[in-house]
Amino acid sequence: MRVKCVLCDQIGKLEDDTPLAKKLRNRPIHTYMCPICEQRISEMTEARKATGNFIFYRSSHLTEKDF
Numbered sequence: 013m014r015v016k017c018v019l020c021d022q023i024g025k026l027e028d029d030t031p032l033a034k035k036l037r038n039r040p041i042h043t044y045m046c047p048i049c050e051q052r053i054s055e056m057t058e059a060r061k062a063t064g065n066f067i068f069y070r071s072s073h074l075t076e077k078d079f
């Protein structure tokens with residue numbers, strides 16, 4: 013089946029019998045992302061996690077020092 017990446021509109025091809033193709037057919041709400049965008053998203057998620065840890069560290073540090 014042909015699939016379109018929800019992020020960059022690239023048309024990809026999926027073998028009909030892969031788990032992902034079945035998921036997309038059964039639940040059209042499930043969106044397809046090409047491998048490049050998937051990689052980008054997972055990198056962004058990692059970066060956000062790192063930022064979150066940093067902010068948490070700083071704010072707890074500030075709370076201890078300033079009050």
Ligand SMILES: [Zn+2]
Nearest residue numbers: 017020046049
């Ligand atoms: Zn893409």
